[in-house]
Amino acid sequence: xxxxxxxxxxxxxxxxxxxxxxxxxxxxxxxxxxxxxxxxxxxxxxxxxxxxxxxxxxxxxxxxxxxxxxxxxxxxxxxxxxxxxxx
Numbered sequence: 174x175x176x177x178x179x180x181x182x183x184x185x186x187x188x189x190x191x192x193x194x195x196x197x198x199x200x201x202x203x204x205x206x207x208x209x210x211x212x213x214x215x216x217x218x219x220x221x222x223x224x225x226x227x228x229x230x231x232x233x234x235x236x237x238x239x240x241x242x243x244x245x246x247x248x249x250x251x252x253x254x255x256x257x258x259x260x
Contacts, residue, residue, distance in 0.1 A: 185245060186252045189237050193256055197233040204229065230257060 177185070204210075204221045212219050221229065234253055238246060 182248060185241070186248055189241060189245070189249050190252065190256055192240055193233050193237045193253075196236045197229060200229040200232055201226070 201221055204225060205219050208221065210219045210221065220226070234249075234256075237249060241249060
């Protein structure tokens with residue numbers, strides 16, 4: 174692995190997180206349209222089913238891993254646990 178300092182590492186992880194969030198958002202929107210999900214009456218949320226959402230999260234992680242060199246795989250895998258936690 175090419176040596177990177179802590180600030181560079183943080184920048185790369187932040188970019189990876191942004192890619193993850195953008196990809197997950199796109200995947201969810203695609204499924205909302207495909208499944209014709211309508212807003213719920215209480216809050217107006219349009220959530221995909223939990224089992225499908227778990228698959229979409231994994232697809233988004235896989236996408237990020239393909240966008241970064243192999244050397245960053247460990248950093249991304251360490252960070253993804255924070256990304257997948259409920260807000």
